[in-house]
Amino acid sequence: MKYYIIAGEASGDLHASNLVKYLAKADNSAQIRGWGGDLMQASCVTVVKHIKDLAFMGFSEVLLNLRTILGNISFCKKDILDWGPDVLILIDYPGFNLRIAKWAKKYNIKVVYYISPQIWAWHESRVHQIKKNVDLMLVILPFEQDFYNKYQFPVTFVGHPLLDVVPEKLHTEDKTNGNIKTIALLPGSRQQEIKRMLPVMLNVTKKFPSYHFAIACAPAINDSFYDEFLTNYPDVERFRGKTYSLLQNAFAALVTSGTATLETALIGVPQVVCYKGEKLSYLLARKLIKIKYISLVNLIMDREVVTELIQDEMNEVRLTQELTKLLQSDKQLQLTQIYTELRKKLGNAGASERAAKAIFDFAKKH
Numbered sequence: 001m002k003y004y005i006i007a008g009e010a011s012g013d014l015h016a017s018n019l020v021k022y023l024a025k026a027d028n029s030a031q032i033r034g035w036g037g038d039l040m041q042a043s044c045v046t047v048v049k050h051i052k053d054l055a056f057m058g059f060s061e062v063l064l065n066l067r068t069i070l071g072n073i074s075f076c077k078k079d080i081l082d083w084g085p086d087v088l089i090l091i092d093y094p095g096f097n098l099r100i101a102k103w104a105k106k107y108n109i110k111v112v113y114y115i116s117p118q119i120w121a122w123h124e125s126r127v128h129q130i131k132k133n134v135d136l137m138l139v140i141l142p143f144e145q146d147f148y149n150k151y152q153f154p155v156t157f158v159g160h161p162l163l164d165v166v167p168e169k170l171h172t173e174d175k176t177n178g179n180i181k182t183i184a185l186l187p188g189s190r191q192q193e194i195k196r197m198l199p200v201m202l203n204v205t206k207k208f209p210s211y212h213f214a215i216a217c218a219p220a221i222n223d224s225f226y227d228e229f230l231t232n233y234p235d236v237e238r239f240r241g242k243t244y245s246l247l248q249n250a251f252a253a254l255v256t257s258g259t260a261t262l263e264t265a266l267i268g269v270p271q272v273v274c275y276k277g278e279k280l281s282y283l284l285a286r287k288l289i290k291i292k293y294i295s296l297v298n299l300i301m302d303r304e305v306v307t308e309l310i311q312d313e314m315n316e317v318r319l320t321q322e323l324t325k326l327l328q329s330d331k332q333l334q335l336t337q338i339y340t341e342l343r344k345k346l347g348n349a350g351a352s353e354r355a356a357k358a359i360f361d362f363a364k365k366h
Contacts, residue, residue, distance in 0.1 A: 001027055001363050004085035005034035005045065006076070006100060008093035010189040010219060011259040013037035013051055015115060015161045015352070016091050020045055022356035027363070033083055035076070038219060048079055052220040072096075077103055087363045090134075091115055098126065101133040110366050112136045112359050116155070120147045121291045127151045136362050138355050141300065142345055158354040159347035162259070166266040167244055180212040181251040183323070184269065185236075186243070188256035189218040191225060196276040197256050198229050203316045204254070204323060205236060211251070216243040216260075252326050254319065261306070262296040265342055270335045272307050272322045273297070276314040300345055305338050 003023065007016040017039035024030050024044070034040070037051040049072065073096070080088065080100075087110050090097040094117030101111050113134045119126045120143075130137065130153070137155040139145060148155045183205075187197040198215070205213045214237040217226060223238070230236055239246040243260075247253065247267045255261050257275040264271045273295040293299050297306050307322045309315075325331055 001029065001086040002031045002033070002084065003087050003089055003359075003363075004080055004083055005032060005036065005040070005089045005091065006093065006097055007034070007036040007040065007091040008051060008096055010037060010051060012091040012093055012115070013039045014165065016040050016045075016089075017043040018161055018164055018352040019089075019091075019114065019356055019359075022353045023359060026356050026360040033079075033085070034089075049075070050220075069096075073099060076100060080104070080109065081107070085109065087112055087359065087366075089114060089359060092117065094119070094126075098129060098133075102129065105133045110135050110362070112138065112362060114138045114355055114359070115140055115161075116144055116148075120144065127153065135366075136358065138358060140351060141296075142347065143300075156358055157347070158358065159349070159351035160262075161351040161355070162262060162266055163343070163346055163349040164352050166263055167248065180210070182212045182214055182246075182249055183208065184246050184250040184253040184255075184264075185213060185215045186253060186255040186260045186264070187215065188258065188260075189220065191221060192278075193256055193276075194218070194221070194225070194229075197274055197314075198226075200276070200314060200316055200319060201254050201274070202229060202233050202236065204319045205233065207316075207320045208323070212237070214239055214246055214250075216246055252323065252332075254323065257294045257308070259296070262300075265297045265306070265339050268336055268339050270306075270326045270332050271297075272309060272319065272326060274314050274319070275308070275310050277311065297342065301338065301342055305335070305342075 005016050007013050013036045016036055020032050020043045033046040033048065035049040036045060036047050041047045088104050090101060090111065090113045092115040098117065104111050111134050116137060116139045138158050139155050140158060140160045145155055145157045185201045187194045187201055217238050217240040219241060226238065244267065247264055247269050250269050253264050253269045253271040255264050255271045255273055257273050261273050275294055291299060293308060294310060295306055295308055298304050309318050309322065
């Protein structure tokens with residue numbers, strides 16, 4: 001059968017790449033085409049649009065790039081019709097994918113949504129659009145099933161796919177490079193967020209001269225982009241394509257809000273969660289977002305497990321204070337214990353395989 005997958009971000013590329021490996025095992029005649037990144041390409045997906053060309057963040061940037069975005073939508077619709085897939089698989093990326101789902105319904109294209117948009121956080125009314133346009137919803141967070149049940153929309157909880165890829169090797173205090181302990185910096189996967197996060201994170205490094213700092217570079221962003229930030233920080237190391245290796249050897253981490261906060265927690269590294277967005281987008285989001293926390297760690301645990309520094313709070317003084325607290329041994333032990341509980345809440349490993357089986361069964365049936 002023919003499958004068309006749309007993943008518009010680095011996390012979607014990761015999860016889609018693992019999904020297609022099992023999809024190809026379930027369906028040995030599978031032909032897979034879509035939008036994604038290097039990981040999907042390495043998994044034998046014919047990628048027609050790369051994620052590095054899709055990362056638009058914030059209200060102003062979307063407006064400035066509206067012509068490009070509308071052009072992408074038109075190209076996507078035409079490419080899907082020309083390809084004629086048996087199933088269209090959407091991976092998160094709601095601003096784009098929900099629009100495509102609505103369009104696909106008119107053409108009687110079967111739509112599977114893997115990794116639900118976070119409509120429980122904001123714009124909850126979108127659930128009615130999803131009920132109308134999505135044929136099969138596969139969710140990865142334990143509370144999402146209850147959310148959709150409120151709206152009489154049956155969904156399938158497959159577990160979290162990060163359990164398939166994040167090494168189950170919890171952090172210990174013996175994370176030293178000689179006598180130097182490493183602190184990981186994860187400033188994000190898009191240029192816009194890196195520009196806001198990384199300078200603040202780097203300024204903090206000067207406050208901790210006895211620690212070694214290292215950056216996890218985003219796979220879709222060239223080394224040259226980081227050069228301008230690191231000119232005055234020659235001792236800060238770069239890790240490309242080795243984020244998990246960096247985290248496994250890190251004593252603590254400063255992490256931009258997103259999937260990386262959960263990855264960091266599953267590896268067992270104490271962290272401070274950071275977020276600083278475009279001012280207008282942030283003010284709009286404050287009026288719309290209903291949730292108490294922004295990090296997946298706190299949302300899943302339903303309490304403040306890790307400190308979140310948001311917008312104006314994300315500054316050199318506050319970040320220095322919270323990192324100082326994080327480096328204390330009792331805080332480290334407390335977080336390690338909570339992270340173990342978090343992993344149990346996410347269910348068992350095998351989410352990618354379960355999702356692939358559900359999609360293949362659905363495709364055969366329809």
